[in-house]
Amino acid sequence: MTFDETYFDIGRLDRLSYRDTCVHRLDPRAKVIVTMLFLITVISFPNYEVAALVPFALFPVLLLTLGEIPARFILRKVLLVSPFALLIGIFNPFLDTRTAIVIAGLPISAGLLSFLSILLKFALTVSATLLLIATTSFPGVCHALRQLRFPALFVSQLQFLYRYLFVLMEEAMRIIRARDMRSFGKRGAGLKVFVRLIGILFLRTVDRAERIYYAMLSRGFQGDIPSLKRSHLAAADLVFMAMTIAFLGVFRYFRITEGIGRLAQELIG
């Protein structure tokens, strides 16, 4: 992927979050809380759990459908970061060769189970987080974090990250374009030049930071970024939270997948 494409890809994620669907309209706080609970619940499953994790896919799928987010876009992003999870779990099947279960005469090793479990947990958590970002404007998320008493410094760092990510990327894009226009073939595109470009980008960023700080001082900044309350939790938000929490609780403590399996067996038998 070229730099320009990466840039527009991030821009796309950002634009998705400004749509208007029932998921987008939910209060950011409700979505932040629910996503956090979802992450904690998924992670809380023991190492070898696979079957009980599967029903949790319902949550991202529902958000995806109701929020009208293109599934391929999210899947691509999940794949993009998947090497991390793959690397963490890939050796499990070889290190942990105890036979855990036998399915249709085929012994399945405990390592393979824990590997699958890692992959499932990874896919669930990453897609849920991506969907939070895709269905909630980033300022909304920051605001929610602040209202949920996250430290002000942490939240303002996030705010600046979001605000200047695009400015910085545009700056980098201009530098790279300028280089590409005057470099022919491999010449000029080497590592040496690249390192210098990074240096220039860094210096420009420092200069910009200074100007921004000046702008903040000019408007009375004294160390804390103030903000106004904006959103109110509506009935819909409470219903959404209650339903998801119930869903999480039921799927965490009752073995739904097994139950469905038994039911099917009984019906057949």
Add this chain to the structure above:
Amino acid sequence: MSHHIVEFKDVFFHYPDGTEALRGINFRITHGESVGIVGANGAGKSTLLQHMNGYLMPTLGIVTIGDCRLSAKTRQEIRRKVGIVFQNPDDQLFMPTVFDDVAFGPLNLGLDEVSVRARVMKALGMVNGLALQDKPPHHLSAGQKSSVAIASVMAMEPDILAMDEPAASLDPRSRRLLIVLLNTFKHSKLIASHDLDLILDVCERCIVIGNGTVVADGPSAEILSNRTLLEENSLELPLSLQRR
């Protein structure tokens, strides 16, 4: 009213690297005056503006804003009085949404929620930007960004407005709207710009800066039609006066 006065008295400034940017600047601007600051690149215009609210402190000399002499102690107070609009709106708009950005100043002034909202609405209304309030700055066009940057300063209700190249990135239509807008402000105004036509349209008085000193100071119509003076300072006649 004495509180809208800006006075520079023998102001010298040199940067830490030894560059002498200001070498004895003298001028006095009274209430409601609107003054253009012109000069070649590197003449000291931006440095001068940065003295207006104490971002830079004079190495020598006295800057007085209203009844307040600029010092480390009075800096905060002076920042309430002087609003500065920067050349690059991306530096000025640092909050994630337009609303938050315009509210930043008033919130820092310690106003309550109702008056903050009122001020934000008033300021955005002034620049026709009410529809933009929930947008993040990176979704705005350059013209919209600079309107919002102006609103974010106006929301502080400053006595004195200082602007650095306000029209640099604007298309002709946005530039015209800006000129109309600036003419509705009854504040004392200081505008540093290379856009001499804008100065001619907005400012009745004009100060030419060259090499860190005041080269000329007088009515815009007079100064901006003085071809020799302008050309000596790397400037030229405003386009509207160039009828050949």
